[in-house]
Amino acid sequence: MGFHIVKRDTCPLWKKACFYVAAVLAALVVGGILLFAMGVNPFAYYSRMFTMGMVGNKIAYKAFENYLKVFVPLALTSVALSLAFKMRFWNIGGEGQFILGSVAAAAVALKLGPSLPSAVTLVLMCLAAMLAAGLYGVFVAALKVRFGTNETLLTLMLNYVALYLLIFLGETKADWNFFLQEKSARPVFEDFSALASFPRIMLGKFGLNICVILTFLIGALVFVYLKYTKHGYEISVVGDSAGTAHYAGMKVNAIVLRTVFLSACLIGLAAAFKVGTAGVLSTAITEDVGWTGIIVAWLSQLNTAVIFVVSALISVLHFGSVQAASTFKQVDSSFANMLQGAILFLVLTADFFIRFRIVRNQKGGKQ
């Protein structure tokens, strides 16, 4: 008597949802047990984390503005990555593309900001960031389609090339290096928030950054692009089987190049949003969105609408744990990373039960 696994044909949506919710809850329970073991009341901690310290806080609108600053780059990067992942192009290079995008945006702000109106500067920053990131991404895609270079490993390597370029710019005092403050003796990134900063729409005291609206708009466009356009259809066919796509007369290479370029461009745009809101570069400008975005995209099953929900939740996790760490000193904000890991592991487990079912072997060779 034994067991074996077989693929499920379909799984009803409610069942899927139940599995996923159960997985997330299980991760929270595991985290709660850990908290309890440390002598922290898990309910108090979680309520602090999920409300992000906003309840009973007079400047809660400020906290929410800061939360959105975490959310926007993550959501946009995840949406961008999902485009490439849909074709099974493993763009692990989100970090590197984000970095090049932010460097390009900062360069535009510092060089052209003083002489151009702010709105024009912001548009140029976005375009420059998209171009820089897009080229960095499409370079790998070109090698992949031409020579079959392994894109997972190559994009991974290029992340670090970009990172050390950024650190080089941040730590090298020189006449040519306009990224740094001239007056400071120590190398410090120049602040350009006065030159170019994305405007906010004031709703009472709360300032809604225009990037938030743009991000949702782009999300909607990508959703339509994937679902209702010829390009979107081509992407899904290439993802299912490049051979089929080729047989159907699609130009697979062109589709891959186009889509990866678009994917990397959007990551560059996310970088421009980040830089244009922060007003200054930093060696930790990405805040790991290139990595977290991969996890978010996967957790969301590459579904654009779900990505927005999941990245909102993951942002709560990250932003909330920092807030909670100020109350619960013994719980480090790295708790969020652990929790995020645990959630993904359990969701991957749930995924297995959605894709497969376990069948008991029967005698006589029949199932």
Added chain:
Amino acid sequence: MELNKLDVISTFIYNIILYNIPLLYGTVGEIVVEKSGSLNLGVEGIMAVGAIFGYIVGCYTNSLLVGIVTAFAMGALMGLLFAALTVSLQANQNITGLTLTTFGLGVYFFVGNAIKAVRWPVMGDYANIKNGFADLHIPFLSDIPVIGRGLFSHNILVYLGIIIAFAMWYYLNRTTPGLRLRAIGENPGSADSVGINIKRYKYLHICLGCGIMGIGGYYMGLNMSGSFNSACWINGYGWIAVALVIFANWNPAAAILGTFVFGFFNTLRVSGSSLAIAFPEVLGWLAKVPTQLYQALPFIITALVLFFSSISKRKGSGLPAALGLNYFREER
């Protein structure tokens, strides 16, 4: 003066080995994992978890051996998690590996800060750890001028790393289980058809490889004298190890050489200025090279290796053909 210059050279060689042996552990571990057909991008996190538990448990028990065993066991446990998700539950390897890194770094800081809040063990207080990690003096060999100190006066974990690398080379290339493992990495379907127990092989070797990475992490913690602050001990070495696997063409013995090549650049970053002072005419320019270039070089070199090996499609590439693909028996 002459003597001083020789000193600089011997210190340079010494540092290449001392600071970069963790890369060897990480690389050899990852080679064992990848030869089974699994691409594990969690090296950084696995090393971090091995490091923090190995260091703390090793100190509390005041035993280097317990530290090594703990680091191995914790690494293997992370491997078990990876294997359970990717081998049994058919989860995507890239995603699982990347999450293992996030998760592992989370565990590293969480555990580290929790211990620090109570009492952080200082390495100097534990004689057995401190002396166990001290350089060994080998009669005659250590006394050879220049290379004696450079090559033959290291701590025991350096030699252990080299031994593991050679042992894994022998195991993979000269034994039957090694041959079977490579067969799984190349073509799991064929391996399955001749009766190799794929699941058992994958589980065992993923755990073994990850355990080796864990020891590498422990080494890094010891080499930093266990001082815990906001930067992780592993500091990107896990990613360099992933790169080094490619550079070494999936060969554990070549990984030793690769470690020294990457280590050479790594060490130039630290010792470049002292070389420039000792040899102003020949190496004076070293002082002008930005340190970030040295840090980026391993990744640039690996990117070039990836590029050229894909152009030439050369035979004898060690890249396992089924790397990164999950094996599902009923989908052949």
